[in-house]
Amino acid sequence: MTTRPDPIRVFLVDDHQTILWGLQQLVASRHPDMAVAGVASRADEALRLACLLQPDVVLLDMDLGDHDGEELIPQLQACCKANILVLTGLRDEARTDQAVLCGARGIVSKEASAELVLKAIESVHRGELWLDRLTTARVFQCQREREQRQTVQKTTLALLTPKEGEIVRKLVEHSGLNNRELAQLLFMSEHTLRNHLSSIYHKVEVDNRLKLYVYAVKNGLGTPAA
Numbered sequence: 001m002t003t004r005p006d007p008i009r010v011f012l013v014d015d016h017q018t019i020l021w022g023l024q025q026l027v028a029s030r031h032p033d034m035a036v037a038g039v040a041s042r043a044d045e046a047l048r049l050a051c052l053l054q055p056d057v058v059l060l061d062m063d064l065g066d067h068d069g070e071e072l073i074p075q076l077q078a079c080c081k082a083n084i085l086v087l088t089g090l091r092d093e094a095r096t097d098q099a100v101l102c103g104a105r106g107i108v109s110k111e112a113s114a115e116l117v118l119k120a121i122e123s124v125h126r127g128e129l130w131l132d133r134l135t136t137a138r139v140f141q142c143q144r145e146r147e148q149r150q151t152v153q154k155t156t157l158a159l160l161t162p163k164e165g166e167i168v169r170k171l172v173e174h175s176g177l178n179n180r181e182l183a184q185l186l187f188m189s190e191h192t193l194r195n196h197l198s199s200i201y202h203k204v205e206v207d208n209r210l211k212l213y214v215y216a217v218k219n220g221l222g223t224p225a226a
Helices: 015-026 045-053 069-079 091-101 113-126 131-161 162-173 177-183 192-204 207-220
Strands: 008-013 036-042 056-060 081-088 106-109
Touching: 008 015, 008 045, 015 036, 036 045, 036 207, 045 056, 045 069, 056 069, 056 113, 069 081, 069 091, 069 177, 081 091, 081 113, 091 106, 091 131, 106 113, 131 192, 162 177, 162 192, 162 207, 177 192, 192 207
Parallel strands: 008 036, 008 056, 056 081, 081 106
Antiparallel strands: none
């Protein structure tokens, strides 16, 4: 006797009740291959129920109103093993790319047909990516650039002394300060700061503060003030 595989348990997260209801009907229509594991309309509720229910797939709205969906992805992954499929009505490539970089297995538009949404759920449940070619190319390029920055960052930090590393961070965080003001912030003389900067310039192969600032920000050596 052949045993039917367990249904794909789908957890639905959307802050629009009408959309949430429609998604429930859509998933239920695929019974017995799919089942609604649960629903949530808020981020805190989604995390609590995902931990409790341990679904197979989370269909996650990108914009929950009280929380950005991409920020919720790693939190969901920390509490359950579900593959995450992002549902979005946004046309913001940077945000959808970031959702994938945060761990989403796929992106599906709210304008997609019902059949396409169901196919996307099945695909990410199998561990596949549900992405168009352009998104895939951008994400891989972004990942390569991130890895390159991390390599440069590690190499640079290995070259710099702890004090020089602190100077670079402060220079980025307080880019509007002149050398005298920056030296005061670092509790050293302006002459000492200039000596440190000369050493840093030599090690990272730049010749002025502006180029050092650009290099540091590009390679994640400091965080500019908001």
